[in-house]
Amino acid sequence: MPIILLFSSQYQGCLSGWTGATCQLFQGMITTTAPTTPSVGITCANRPCINGGTCFNNGDSYFCYCGPTNTFTGTNCEIISSTLVPNCPLNCAPGYCVPSGSSTHPYACMCRGTLHLTSCN
Numbered sequence: 001m002p003i004i005l006l007f008s009s010q011y012q013g014c015l016s017g018w019t020g021a022t023c024q025l026f027q028g029m030i031t032t033t034a035p036t037t038p039s040v041g042i043t044c045a046n047r048p049c050i051n052g053g054t055c056f057n058n059g060d061s062y063f064c065y066c067g068p069t070n071t072f073t074g075t076n077c078e079i080i081s082s083t084l085v086p087n088c089p090l091n092c093a094p095g096y097c098v099p100s101g102s103s104t105h106p107y108a109c110m111c112r113g114t115l116h117l118t119s120c121n
Helices: none
Strands: 054-058 061-065 096-099 107-111 114-116
Touching: none
Parallel strands: none
Antiparallel strands: 054 061, 096 107, 107 114
16 A cells, blocks of 8 residues: 655645645756647646646647657646656656655655655555
């Protein structure tokens, strides 16, 4: 069973290297992969692209261009590339591995917005 890190409402701050309102942005690596599958019924007016992704309207749908560096992927540029932590010893799929800033547990898995110390399963 994975260990889930829960923070009280008093907690303010992000893990080392992360920023943003919900700690969703990796500092210094906020760039934008190739166009992804369009999503019908949502347009760029909804601001669906994150992590520096560029939104392009396509009729009643959109696609996010995440950029040439492959730092982020996914429909909304929401998936961080595993190359940011190339030697991560954890199996974080379908989430992603992040540096935790802790000497005891140097890596953690970001799984749908929740940190787990071992995996996303």
